[in-house]
């Protein structure tokens with residue numbers, strides 16, 4: 001595990017204010033992380049992206065200590081629970097997973113999944129994709145069917161960035177024809193219904209839990225709305241601390257960060273150091 005000193009837990013005044021509030025009143029703290037690239041290292045096959053065991057164990061430590069721990073992810077809630085092993089981590093017995101950018105939910109306490117039916121348009125998009133990929137002459141694009149969304153992954157293409165650029169506009173047009181939107185990410189374009197994002201998901205959870213200090217960590221463009229929401233909460237009298245799980249692939253979040261850590265091992269170190277402080281141990 002990467003060691004994180006107390007001084008490195010928050011490098012901004014706003015982040016330090018949140019950390020102080022969290023330490024003073026952990027019961028009203030919410031700690032939420034994105035899944036891929038944050039709790040789980042990026043791998044070539046999305047189906048194999050199991051969580052970093054140290055990151056989820058450290059989140060579990062926080063689960064014993066703060067009011068709410070959550071995962072807010074673009075993955076289906078079921079997939080995040082499975083890949084994270086989140087139903088068998090000590091300390092996560094009360095956690096919440098908000099999947100597909102917040103429209104799906106899993107509550108660890110009851111084990112219940114709330115999964116709304118998928119939009120019919122996704123099947124039409126799926127049917128159109130093979131012809132589109134053939135027309136563009138792209139091979140190696142991996143399709144990830146997520147029931148209410150389809151990810152087109154270019155990571156395994158010979159030229160991932162080039163394939164991403166080639167796909168961007170045709171995929172946007174296809175999505176638009178079916179009343180859907182496109183969520184870009186790290187070597188992925190995801191066709192999904194518009195109308196909900198991680199910012200909405202985070203705000204709803206904060207309100208539901210009555211949280212006063214809010215930590216959110218992410219690594220990719222899909223996390224930007226949650227970053228903006230967390231910062232907006234400051235104007236409403238709450239505190240927030242934004243953790244970026246850094247990568248060479250995406251730096252859009254860094255300018256909004258209160259602390260930048262080195263991928264999932266860095267997230268593990270950050271969570272452990274906060275848990276140490278909450279337990280009264282020197283970090």
Ligand SMILES: O=P(O)(O)OC[C@H]1O[C@H](O[C@H]2O[C@H](CO)[C@@H](O)[C@H](O)[C@H]2O)[C@H](O)[C@@H](O)[C@@H]1O
Pocket residue numbers: 034035036037041042043044045046049072073074075144146151153155185186187188190220222
């Ligand atoms: O919101 P997240 O939890 O970050 O999910 C966003 C997307 O992440 C996944 O794709 C990314 O991770 C894959 C596995 O490491 C990697 O192969 C891919 O290149 C990354 O973009 C996931 O497959 C998508 O469904 C998520 O929407």
